[in-house]
Amino acid sequence: MKVGLNKRKSFVLLLVLLLLFAVINNLQMINLFKISDDFYVSYEEINSVNEDKMFGNIVNLSLQEDEVKTGQEKSNEAEIVFKLFGFIPVKKVKVKLLPEEEVYVGGMPVGLTLQTEGAVVVSDTIVDSETASVTKNKFFKNGDLIKEINGKKIESLNDIDIALQDNKDKVNVLFQRNNDEKSIDIELIKDKNGNNKLGLWVRDDVSGVGTLTFVKKDSGEFGALGHAVTNNQNENVLPMVEGELFSCSLVNIEKGEKNKPGELRCVFVQKNKQGIITKNTKVGIYGILNVDETLVDQNRHARLGGRLSVKPGKAKIISSVSGISEEYDIEIIKTNFQSKCDDKSLVIKVTDKRLLELTGGIVQGMSGSPIMQNGKVVGAVTHVFVSDPTKGYGVYSDWMLEQMSE
Numbered sequence: 001m002k003v004g005l006n007k008r009k010s011f012v013l014l015l016v017l018l019l020l021f022a023v024i025n026n027l028q029m030i031n032l033f034k035i036s037d038d039f040y041v042s043y044e045e046i047n048s049v050n051e052d053k054m055f056g057n058i059v060n061l062s063l064q065e066d067e068v069k070t071g072q073e074k075s076n077e078a079e080i081v082f083k084l085f086g087f088i089p090v091k092k093v094k095v096k097l098l099p100e101e102e103v104y105v106g107g108m109p110v111g112l113t114l115q116t117e118g119a120v121v122v123s124d125t126i127v128d129s130e131t132a133s134v135t136k137n138k139f140f141k142n143g144d145l146i147k148e149i150n151g152k153k154i155e156s157l158n159d160i161d162i163a164l165q166d167n168k169d170k171v172n173v174l175f176q177r178n179n180d181e182k183s184i185d186i187e188l189i190k191d192k193n194g195n196n197k198l199g200l201w202v203r204d205d206v207s208g209v210g211t212l213t214f215v216k217k218d219s220g221e222f223g224a225l226g227h228a229v230t231n232n233q234n235e236n237v238l239p240m241v242e243g244e245l246f247s248c249s250l251v252n253i254e255k256g257e258k259n260k261p262g263e264l265r266c267v268f269v270q271k272n273k274q275g276i277i278t279k280n281t282k283v284g285i286y287g288i289l290n291v292d293e294t295l296v297d298q299n300r301h302a303r304l305g306g307r308l309s310v311k312p313g314k315a316k317i318i319s320s321v322s323g324i325s326e327e328y329d330i331e332i333i334k335t336n337f338q339s340k341c342d343d344k345s346l347v348i349k350v351t352d353k354r355l356l357e358l359t360g361g362i363v364q365g366m367s368g369s370p371i372m373q374n375g376k377v378v379g380a381v382t383h384v385f386v387s388d389p390t391k392g393y394g395v396y397s398d399w400m401l402e403q404m405s406e
Helices: 002-025 027-033 043-052 159-164 353-359 397-405
Strands: 039-041 058-072 075-086 089-099 103-104 109-122 123-130 133-136 146-150 170-179 178-187 200-216 221-224 242-248 249-254 263-268 275-279 282-288 313-320 324-337 346-350 370-373 377-384 387-394
Touching: 058 159, 109 159, 109 170, 109 263, 109 275, 133 178, 159 200, 200 282, 200 313, 200 377, 200 397, 221 397, 242 282, 242 370, 263 282, 275 397, 313 346, 324 353, 324 370, 377 397, 387 397
Parallel strands: 039 089
Antiparallel strands: 058 075, 075 089, 103 200, 109 146, 109 200, 109 242, 123 133, 146 170, 170 178, 200 221, 221 282, 242 275, 249 263, 275 282, 313 324, 313 370, 324 346, 346 387, 370 377, 377 387
């Protein structure tokens, strides 16, 4: 008995020593403990990771596929096992296999409108219509989302008027700020016709411009923007009821400078509707596009690449800032091993002289521009560095694919 127990202890101790040795001598190995479950990967990416020793010289990955069939459809899920020296498992993660089908590659500017789930406060002042006086309100901040008045759900500006009709002096307002709900009783004011008013500037929709990232060929499902539509006061995802996507025209480019982000000036007409928006998420907007020649270049298509295929080095972004869809050289400076969905997966730098001449680097409106590496769509541009417009962030395309599929 004691001999067997001692053997087990010795084996465990040996494993611990081997693991400690591995970590000390292979700093890259630490990254495997940062990686999340349920990301997308392909067979060739697993082979490439092992060849390039992404997680160190003594770590190999093996893919154990679990094919699930439902009727005529096939859904492939798998498990990646990280092994030391090819036989000691140290971590297992669940993954999904990337679709083999190609997608249409975006790069075209799009206009968008979202109807919010509530009314957004756009000014932190109270306006008295009778006296024309403007005062700072004590309760609300720009970006607060009014959700209920006296228990009645608010989905539009008209809902506010209806909720105020039957009240005389005060109402209870439930609103959201930075993902926290707050409730407050406030006094109403009267307009010149004697109607009850909150006295706040609010809106029930938002509009803006971004860039299309990719479109599925078979279904017309699209991903765009790469980051959330927010209320401009914080990074919180703006709750939405519905939205629409439009083709738009580039009329001017305000070049980016240090401490002064540039901007694509675009116009769109709401009769030129090209699709519907069904989701606003931390890593982009999603919906269904009417696939035609207006927004989609059907001659430009590629496969999606997973995060394990993205490496620091040369890459491209696709953009239509010149008036036509073109490729521009960039460098991927850093890739992050993310355990949670985030729109800052990559750090990139624009190196293409043509793009630098046109825009100064990355400007507002370019969010969603596809990032290409080794012929695959591996991400999308999301943010610009205010201190250096040639640099910015990108998001992995598999984060976007995951949000699209949920």
